[in-house]
Amino acid sequence: EQLVVGSSRRPVGSWEKDYDSFVLPLLEDKQPCYILYRLDSQNAQGYEWIFIAWSPDHSPVRQKMLYAATRATLKKEFGGGHIKDEVFGTVQDDVSLNGYKKYLISQSSPAPLTAAEEELRQIKINEVQTDVGVDTKHQTLQGVAFPIAKEAIQALEKLKNKKLNYQIDMKNEIIILANTLHTEIKDLPKRIPKDAARYHFFLYKHAHEGDYLESIVFIYSMPGYTCSIRERMLYSSCKSPLLEIVERQLWMQIIRKIEIDNGDELTADFLYEEVHPKQHAHKQSFAKPKGPAGKRGIRRLIRGPAETETPSD
Secondary structure (H helix, E strand, C coil), rough: CCCCCCCCCCCCHHHHHHHHHHHHHHHHHHEEEEEEEEEEEEEECCEEEEEEEECCCCCCCHHHHHHHHHHHHHHHHHHHHHHHEEEECCCCHHHHHHHHHHHHHHCCCCCCHHHHHHHHHHHHHHHHHHHCCCCCCCCCCCCCEEEEEEHHHHHHCCCCHCCCCEEEECCCCCCEEEEEECHHHHHHHHHCCCCCCCCEEEEEEEEECEEEEEEEEEECCCCHHCCCCCHHHHHHHHHHHHHHHHHHHHCCCCCEEEEEECHHCCEEEHHHHHCCCCCCCCCCCCCCCCCHHHCCCCCCCCCCCHHHHCCCC
């Protein structure tokens, strides 16, 4: 039993025009299969693909189990970073072009909320609308909740392809956007000021275990005592309220929060280990327990007969 290529074809038109004529003829009523369909779009690793898992309802149970068990292996061997979307279907409508587009709409739509979650969402909306939004000075978060400039909020929402720096305007007491320069990992240390504190939101693009990932990392840089006491206090106090707004109100998922005092620490290896820490297995060693105190008395030195001193003449 092994996976073999059933057929392959070269593209004729765009991926949308070719889709149904290429995919649907491969589907059999009682035979599961995998289909890898290439899109026209590309990422850092090359062309992006749709992984289609076809498992019709009337196929034998053993066939369904075999295909379900080998699904993860095939994706790993092919390279998860190449796969943009994964579609599962039991009828043709699930994996047709129309079905794929419905899948994309369902993925982009927010998950339905429970009654409690909907109530909490309304409370948060009301809080923002009643003079506690991110452009006012009346937020009630822990720490010093300086307002965030509208330009900074808009830039956060466009973080998908950029790395952003934020700084505190200490005169006007507001968090403002410093820059949105495109930054690779090798250039990241240069973006860390040596004489001023900063908040950085970095889109960390990398591969992990065969998958292409884009993870948002928050970096708080504070270059020690080259900053004034007031600057150190303000940046320290404003950090938690800023993250509260970013995570709770803007719904951004921050994978890792890092504090540094020197940009030279930000190497590719350092970031990878911070985002994907190694799991160390510690073997516990057991020391021989000591006897109860005060039970044996003072230790005595005992000599054998051969060790006794000979009396001198």
